[in-house]
Amino acid sequence: MGILDSMAARLKDREAKAMLRRFSIFQPSTISSTSNLADFSSNDYLSIATSSSLKDAFMRRASAGRVGGSTGSRLLDGNNGQGEMEHLEARLCRFFDAEHALLCPSGWEANVSLFSTVPQPGDVVLYDSLVHASVHDGMRRSRAHCVAFKHNDVRDFERQMDAIVSSGRLSPKANVFLAVETLYSMDGDYAPLPQLIAAARRHFPAGSGRFWTLVDEAHSVGVHGATGAGICQMLGVCRDPEVMRVCTFGKGFGSSGAVILTRSSVARQYLINYARPLIFSTAMPHANVHLIHASLDVLESEEGPARRSRLHVNCGMLREELRAIDGLQEDEEGLLSLQPRAESSQASKLPAGGDPMWLRAVCNAAAIGSDDSDAGDPPSGSSLTSTAPSPPVPLPSPIMPLLTEHASTRPLAAFLQSRGFLVRPITYPTVPLGRDRVRICVHSDNTEEQVRGLARAVREWTTRESRMRGSNRGGDEQQQQQPPQTSARAGRESRL
Ligand SMILES: Cc1ncc(COP(=O)(O)O)c(C=O)c1O
Structure with a gap:
């Protein structure tokens, strides 16, 4: 077998495992006003790349x-x-x-x-x-x-x-x-x-x-x-x-x-x-x-702070909306997950200050230079130093992955796209095995309607999925196409 044949075989194998990487072209609405896909995918968090002010x-x-x-x-x-x-x-x-x-x-x-x-x-x-x-x-x-x-x-x-x-x-x-x-x-x-x-x-x-x-x-x-x-x-x-x-x-x-x-x-x-x-x-x-x-x-310019504050509002809004969805769990690391969990369908609420998806600026700033060996637990309520002029507010993360079963990652992304929201499936080996997800990125120029609409679409999906699971129960119940779980959230190869 020549090298091209063996390459083709490896690509076919990837395709069979729903792991094949390929280019795609979308026109998110931040690029074209005639498009009906809202951008929840790009890394252009502040929607600057497509702005007329940048141009x-x-x-x-x-x-x-x-x-x-x-x-x-x-x-x-x-x-x-x-x-x-x-x-x-x-x-x-x-x-x-x-x-x-x-x-x-x-x-x-x-x-x-x-x-x-x-x-x-x-x-x-x-x-x-x-x-x-x-x-x-x-x-x-x-x-x-x-x-x-x-x-x-x-x-x-x-x-x-x-x-x-x-x-x-x-x-x-x-x-x-x-x-x-x-x-x-x-x-x-x-x-x-x-x-x-x-x-x-x-x-x-x-x-x-x-x-x-x-x-x-x-x-x-x-x-x-x-x-x-x-x-x-x-x-x-x-x-x-x-x-x-x-x-x-x-x-x-x-x-x-x-x-x-x-x-x-x-x-x-x-x-x-x-x-x-x-x-x-x-x-x-x-x-x-x-x-x-x-x-x-x-x-x-004054646009900088304005764009950041719109982004922060949008992030907070989406996270709140997603957290309220039944069947969407929040793990101890603050990641939202659609993977079914036996014990509970309720999101586990984390204690205030313990959510790693929110940067607690005040707590972190206070720990700089500290010789305190209890380094894992940031002190709370401390005042800022003069070198850390951060606002005393938690900053929500603009990146919100929805962890999914391997078999659901691409269908969920396709479903959300069909509802008008551009999101991407991210699968192994880009992320570690067993950590497939639909990656949602929030932007300054996402409208409130888009943010709430995306959450509604995720809710529609979870409702549909839980109905399907209910009707399948009793059959060949856990025929998951998930690749074997490993403990490897870690791993040098995880991003390759
Ligand atoms: C964390 C991180 N570092 C570095 C890079 C590489 O940056 P660039 O895209 O400018 O090559 C990326 C790109 O995706 C990234 O996500």
């Missing part, structure tokens, strides 16, 4: 400058011109409260550059089991030892850290890196970032230079913080010199590209010298530089 800002900037390709790697001709890239990097430093910025053509390249270059042989990277595929790709190219800890589990992180330190294998000069996302792209929950940092500081005090936090803010920039500068800025974590951030522009910014932010000129210089994606690939085109400026223009 106007871009046209203004583009008409006054170059728009074409950069013509080479930034180390060759890609940096030629009037210092456009440096100018944008300086603006990004001001916006994100960073000292040094390095532009990358994409978040994937930024993560691969950072993880393949900065951790050294003998170092250890402790990564959340749900970090993005691009971090995995970077770690694969790294010579550091990489170890997963359970998703958002501070206790497991502490256990792993204790084991590494007490093993005696870490040389006195070796470093430990924490790899997390502030807002997870598929589960839509927030990292307990200050608690993780505080836990690590029991071994590596601040300023020791041996514990580093590498944070992917892809899904939080634009959306979170008083100015949209993300969760690290909101919590004051960005002021920690041992924190490096990757912020991407393809989501809340409605643009494309990414930036690596540090407080160290050495780190930036090192990346320029050793990060292969940066050295051996064409730099970002000028049009993209204008587009990122244009996104900043929109975010820094």
